[in-house]
Amino acid sequence: MSVTVADVEAARRTIAGRVLRTPMLPAPKLSALTGAEVYVKYENLQVTNSFKERGALNKLASLNELARARGVIAMSAGNHAQAVAYHAARLGIPATIVMPVTTPFVKVEATEAYQAEVVLDGETVSEAQMRAEALARERRLTWVHPYDDPLVIAGQGSIALEMLEDAPALDMLVIPIGGGGLIAGNAVAARARKPSIEIIGAEAALYPSFWNTLRGENRPLGGPTLAEGIAVKNVGVLALPIVRELVAEIVLVDEAHLERAVYAYLTLQKTMAEGAGAAGLAAMLVKPEKFRGRKVGLILCGGNIDPRILASVMVRELEREDRIVSFRLTIPDRPGVLGQIATRLGELGANILEVDHRRLFLDVPAKGAKLDVTVETRGQVHGEEIFEALEAEGYQPVWIDTATTME
């Protein structure tokens, strides 16, 4: 294999003291949620909030004086961009980061904050990639690949060494898969340290590139996903043989489970995971029987989620739990009815969040009006009680979906 545990150990020495040795802690509430004994490795606490610094720094540190003077280049709109920019700046190496023109402004800003030159070029990722390759040749810059480089893979593998030092009894590691650099490095390191450990990959169901390749399937790839950090259409050339040999199983995670996992990290573990960072936990929620009773290590590999998207996930999850519900009521169009309903909802213990009184809309019968009320409840059972009480009072309630409010 292209990467050995000796490479990972060397990487660990190289990056020691310059990349955070992140906390690895038991997560009792996630254990209660999943039925497994869960430990979390908080890579979201790195300076740029993802594990990508490990591989990027290991690569940068390997460059000779001449290569450092010329500078490095990477193509990424995400965590790899910030990791390369941050450590290049620390080492005094000029960094050029190419991103597609459609990249959200906040990601450009976050990378420029570390003094990198950001080049916006190409409508798509592959166009940006071609432009970056041309630029690399033209300016004689060293390419820092996000995953298809032995030094990058070895750097990522340092995570598993730390995890097994802190929790030697682990039975399994569940690791997100995009291009495969993270899982490959950690599979090599973990299986060398503890041959019995089982490595499970968590891949986005919308981007099943390793799944397809390993199983000879041809599932479609693409679409918007919360786990953009692992939305990769190709398998890493170096990672593939490692994954084939050392990874026991790949679990595909759909968007609903990714959202639930992000929400669980936030509300139960009080930490912020991006979609890709929560993919391992999502895999546990998809296949709980696989993990029940086992000691499972999760790599929370990144925390860079847009606050607006996080707010939207939170509101949707609260609705899924029926802690926020909306009804459309039909009410007689006379004074005082709104007050009566509000009072009745108060008696029922429902906290009114929003009222929309559409008495002037065309679809309202002449003698009545529609009232949309959104209330906070104590959960599903309470929501149903409120519904029944409103029905008993003759308001003809209809459940409506308000998730769209935040979307």
Place this chain on the structure above:
Amino acid sequence: MSVTVADVEAARRTIAGRVLRTPMLPAPKLSALTGAEVYVKYENLQVTNSFKERGALNKLASLNELARARGVIAMSAGNHAQAVAYHAARLGIPATIVMPVTTPFVKVEATEAYQAEVVLDGETVSEAQMRAEALARERRLTWVHPYDDPLVIAGQGSIALEMLEDAPALDMLVIPIGGGGLIAGNAVAARARKPSIEIIGAEAALYPSFWNTLRGENRPLGGPTLAEGIAVKNVGVLALPIVRELVAEIVLVDEAHLERAVYAYLTLQKTMAEGAGAAGLAAMLVKPEKFRGRKVGLILCGGNIDPRILASVMVRELEREDRIVSFRLTIPDRPGVLGQIATRLGELGANILEVDHRRLFLDVPAKGAKLDVTVETRGQVHGEEIFEALEAEGYQPVWIDTATTME
């Protein structure tokens, strides 16, 4: 003083291995935000997500067989309740927790999850307190006070011992003040270990009990605060002399700065702080000149914030940054206008989140209609550009405040 560093050291030995030795990490993005060199102690990673376990366990561990068999009682609707319930259950001690009848259902549930008997009684905190005292006498239960107990104060102080071991160069600690147990224990421990260290208290501006007592002022106490964990109207009897002697200054933190601090922890540090947990950071934002250039240790003392409130804080902060803005437009009431506006907003790089088209409302002039649009922008300057462009097109835009959407 009622608590010495020897008491804190004893407490630390008592709770070792049963309460998490939480991570203490540099927070470079909070350093960039404040101009200080910031370190964060993550007490929100405790099992019940607050520091309260330290004091509660130190108290519980001190009880003899008879007292353990009879059981303990506490009055709290918050973190102290969960801390007592959790460690009592672990030690096989029956726990009774009294909460006011108005306590949100989720807090009751969280405490019952640890097998405690929750008694809902009393309309107010002081009524609940009286009921709890009566119950304690009646059932001969040991009282576990949230702050006015030397064993509880000594337990909390173990945090500072860990912080100074991990970061001996700290110049200051900024510590939230409610009843004063947290700051008293940590002031004793920190000043004993490092006499030059400066201890700053962060008190909610709506509950300035220590501020009033120490300065002889009479500011009003009360009102709804995001920092409910430190919304305490009385000063701790044991804490007061310690605070008077060892605390250099108290900074009052208003609600806007508490919100900003919760948001900064979430988006910059990827961790969830409740209002009280973020009070130390809020104090740094209130008085940045006091901390600039210094090595500052923050105790992120709790992470139990209602997800709905957090979502609301997030949306409000995005609006404050003008990353979400809303305009009310006056538009000619003819087909195709909505499409024109949407296209124009797209050209301007504004991402449309919500459109409310009120053509049938009574306050609309006969030949026009009102259109409320909410868009995501790249920040304040971008928001103003969009406003000016809409004005130039004759839509008479008016800024509107949409923070209420989530409230």
